[in-house]
Amino acid sequence: xxxxxxxxxxxxxxxxxxxxxxxxxxxxxxxxxxxxxxxxxxxxxxxxxxxxxxxxxxxxxxxxxxxxxxxxxxxxxxxxxxxxxxxxxxxxxxxxxxxxxxxxxxxxxxxxxxxxxxxxxxxxxxxxxxxxxxxxxxxxxxxxxxxxxxxxxxxxxxxxxxxxxxxxxxxxxxxxxxxxxxxxxxxxxxxxxxxxxxxxxxxxxxxxxxxxxxxxxxxxxxxxxxxxxxxxxxxxxxxxxxxxxxxxxxxxxxxxxxxxxxxxxxxxxxxxxxxxxxxxxxxxxxxxxxxxxxxxxxxxxxxxxxxxxxxxxxxxxxxxxxxxxxxxxxxxxxxxxxxxxxxxxxxxxxxxxxxxxxxxxxxxxxxxxxxxxxxxxxxxxxxxxxxxxxxxxxxxxxxxxxxxxxx
Numbered sequence: 229x230x231x232x233x234x235x236x237x238x239x240x241x242x243x244x245x246x247x248x249x250x251x252x253x254x255x256x257x258x259x260x261x262x263x264x265x266x267x268x269x270x271x272x273x274x275x276x277x278x279x280x281x282x283x284x285x286x287x288x289x290x291x292x293x294x295x296x297x298x299x300x301x302x303x304x305x306x307x308x309x310x311x312x313x314x315x316x317x318x319x320x321x322x323x324x325x326x327x328x329x330x331x332x333x334x335x336x337x338x339x340x341x342x343x344x345x346x347x348x349x350x351x352x353x354x355x356x357x358x359x360x361x362x363x364x365x366x367x368x369x370x371x372x373x374x375x376x377x378x379x380x381x382x383x384x385x386x387x388x389x390x391x392x393x394x395x396x397x398x399x400x401x402x403x404x405x406x407x408x409x410x411x412x413x414x415x416x417x418x419x420x421x422x423x424x425x426x427x428x429x430x431x432x433x434x435x436x437x438x439x440x441x442x443x444x445x446x447x448x449x450x451x452x453x454x455x456x457x458x459x460x461x462x463x464x465x466x467x468x469x470x471x472x473x474x475x476x477x478x479x480x481x482x483x484x485x486x487x488x489x490x491x492x493x494x495x496x497x498x499x500x501x502x503x504x505x506x507x508x509x510x511x512x513x514x515x516x517x518x519x520x521x522x523x524x525x526x527x528x529x530x531x532x533x534x535x536x537x538x539x540x541x542x543x544x545x546x547x548x549x550x551x552x553x554x555x556x557x558x559x560x561x562x563x564x565x566x567x568x569x570x571x572x573x574x575x576x577x578x579x580x581x582x583x584x585x586x587x588x589x590x591x592x593x594x595x596x597x598x599x600x601x602x603x604x605x606x607x608x609x610x611x612x613x614x615x616x617x618x619x620x621x622x623x624x625x626x627x628x629x630x631x632x633x634x635x
Contacts, residue, residue: 235549235550235613235616236549236550236613238356239352239356239550239609239612239613239616240550240609242351242352242355242356242612243348243352243605243608243609243612244605246348246351246352246605246608247348247604247605247608249347249348249351250344250345250347250348250604250605250608251344251601251604253273253277253343253344253347253348254340254341254343254344254345254601254604255326255340256273256326257270257273257313257335257340257343257344258324258326258327258328258335258340259326259327259328259329260328260329260330261315261316261328261330261333261334261335261340262313262314262315262330262333263314263315263316263317263333263373264314264370264371264372264373264374264376264377265291265292265314265370265371265374265376265377265380266292266314267292267313267314267370268292270292270313270343271287271288271292271293271294271313271368271370272287274287274294274313274343274347274368275287275294277347278294278296278347278350278366281350281351281354282354283296283297283298283350283354283366284296284297284298285297285366289381289384289386290369290370290371290377290378290379290380290381290382290383290384290386291370291371291380292313292370292371293313293367293368293369293370293377293380293381293384293386294366294368295365295366295367295368295381295386296350296365296366296368297363297364297365297366298350298353298354298357298363298364298366299357299363300357300358300359300360300361300362300363300364300619301357301358301359301360301361302360302361302362303361303362304360304361304362304363304619305362305363305391305392305618305619306362306363306364306365306389306390306391306392307362307363307364307365307390307391307392307393307394307615307618307619308364308365308366308367308386308387308390308392308393308394308570309346309349309364309365309366309367309393309394309395309611309615310346310367310369310393310394310395310396310567310570311339311342311343311345311346311366311367311368311369311395311396312339312342312343312368312369312370312372312377313339313342313343313368313369313370313372314339314370314371314372314373314374314377315328315333315334315335315336315337315339315340315373316333316334316335316336316337316373316593317332317333318332318333318334318336318593318595319331319332319334319595320333320334320336320595321595321596322595322596322597322598324598334595336592336593336594336595336597337373337592337593337597338397338398338583338592338597338599339372341398341583341599341601341603341604341607342396342397342398343368344604345396345604345607345608345611346366346368346611348604348605348608349366349608349611349612349615350364350366352608352612353612353615353616356612356616359620360615360616360619360620361619361620362618362619364615364619365386365390367381367386367570369381369566372565372566372567375418375529375530375564375566376566377566378530378566378567378568378569378570379566379569382569382570387570387573387574390574391574391575392536392539392574392575392576392618393567393570393571393574393575393576393577394539394543394576394577394578394579394611394614394615394618395565395567395570395571395576395577395578395579396578396579396580396581396607396610396611397565397578397579397580397581398581398582398583398599398603398607399558399580399581399582399583399584400583400584400585400588400590400591400592400597400599401584401591402556402558402580402581402582402583402584403556403582403584403586404582404583404584404585404600404602404603404606405554405582405602405606406554406555406556406582407547407554407555407556407579407580407581407582407610408555408556408557408558408579408580408582409535409540409543409544409555409558409577409579409580410535410558410559410560410578410580411535411537411540412534412535412537412560413495413496413532413533413534413535413560414532414533414534414535414560414561414565414578414580415532415533415560415561415562415563415564415565415568415578416465416467416493416494416495416532416533416560416561416562416563416564417493417494417495417497417500417529417530417531417532417564417568418491418492418493418529418530418564419491419492419493419500419503419504419526419527419528419529420489420490420491420527420529421489421490421491421492421507421524421525421526421527422487422488422489422524422525422527423445423448423487423488423489423511423522423523423524423525424485424486424487424522424523424525425441425442425444425445425448425475425485425486425487425488425514425520425521425522426441426484426485426520426521426522426523427439427440427441427444427482427483427484427485427486427518427519427520427521428482428484429481429482429483429484430481430482431480431481431482432479432480432481432482433480435482438482439518439519439520440482440518441475441482441483441484441485441486441520442475442476442482442483442486443518444486444514444517444518444520444522445473445475445486445488447514447517447518448488448510448511448514448522449470449473449488451510451513451514452468452470452490452507452510453468454510455468455492455502455503455506455507455510456468456503459502459506460494460499460502460503461499464494464495464496464498464499465494465495465496465499465560465562466492466493466494466495466499466503467492467493467494467562468490468491468492468493468503469490469491469493470488470489470490471489471490471491472487472488472489472490473486473487473488473489474486474487475487491529492504492507493562493564494532495532495560495562496532497531497532500531500532504526507524508524511524529564530564530565530566530568530569531568531569531572532568533564533565533567533568533571533578534568534571534572534576535571535576535577535578536571536575536576536577538575539575539576539577540577542577542614542617542618543577543579543614543618545617546610546613546614546616546617546618547579547610547613547614549613549617550609550610550612550613551606551609551610551613556582558580563592565578579607579610579611579614581603581606581607581610582603582606583599583600583603584600585598585599585600586600
């Protein structure tokens with residue numbers, strides 16, 4: 229981009245002009261939430277918006293995803309900017325005039341904010357594209373909440389020819405106007421498991437004639453917690469949660485089986501592997517002690533979302549040039565983002581965008597969640613400036629796949 233141009237002023241003006249449209253689109257998405265892989269209306273509206281902007285795009289990618297592409301004025305690397313689109317099975321309690329019109333569904337994680345923001349970013353970058361060296365690929369991803377959408381879109385080829393990626397998420401624990409940047413692992417890996425404890429049914433009055441799977445399951449739940457407390461390095465964050473236990477049909481019957489289901493989350497690859505190995509060992513011991521037969525169904529999820537050091541420096545520097553001293557200390561989260569499937573393959577950075585409203589203590593996945601809509605234009609400025617600086621021939625050069633060793 230021309231060094232003589234006031235880049236920050238130009239971007240701010242273009243985003244300001246796009247802001248009403250972004251807010252209107254966000255409110256429309258909010259009123260019409262759709263669950264994972266059911267984002268048909270949302271993707272159709274995004275497709276219409278990109279078509280109106282003259283942006284080359286495809287719908288139906290990864291089932292219900294949308295991909296848009298903009299070519300810069302000169303050859304260069306390709307940058308992904310990523311947003312998700314799906315809502316949650318939550319009954320909305322906000323009372324907003326644009327509250328969900330779909331009973332039992334709500335955008336309680338702010339994916340409506342993300343999708344509308346990225347459409348605005350595409351609009352601005354379309355205007356600036358002739359001055360950029362490289363290409364931008366806009367990824368509107370379905371099914372983030374079920375951790376299936378990124379893999380589906382990758383299978384449909386969204387990473388072909390891509391060199392680097394930026395993702396973002398609204399964060400109500402960060403005040404609007406501020407941003408977070410976490411070095412290294414930002415979000416955790418997550419794997420699901422199901423343990424079936426098989427015993428031998430019998431009468432509650434004659435437990436010695438049975439093999440009680442519920443007693444075995446109760447001890448198993450307690451022992452599994454020792455993986456985090458006694459086997460994982462205390463400085464390596466890891467959490468094991470049992471979310472469901474099912475067993476029995478009547479209070480006076482010892483059942484044949486009991487099922488336990490849960491998740492294991494870790495911020496490191498070694499911690500993830502250690503957790504699975506320890507679980508298998510503890511299950512084997514339970515079989516011996518309680519005469520039960522425990523079977524483990526291990527369902528691998530996604531790896532940790534790890535920020536490239538080089539991308540973090542580049543994006544943070546770009547945003548500070550655009551918006552000033554807006555970063556505040558931020559810590560890793562044990563929440564999970566399947567953007568990790570992209571970040572695991574190229575230099576990437578995941579930006580935390582402050583959406584906290586003054587006087588409120590909102591949390592994500594809450595039926596009363598109301599992000600401050602000022603975060604939309606601020607996120608758009610941050611993302612546009614990041615793309616401009618990463619792809620601008622006036623800078624020190626883009627961060628590409630060749631920089632992967634510097635992550």
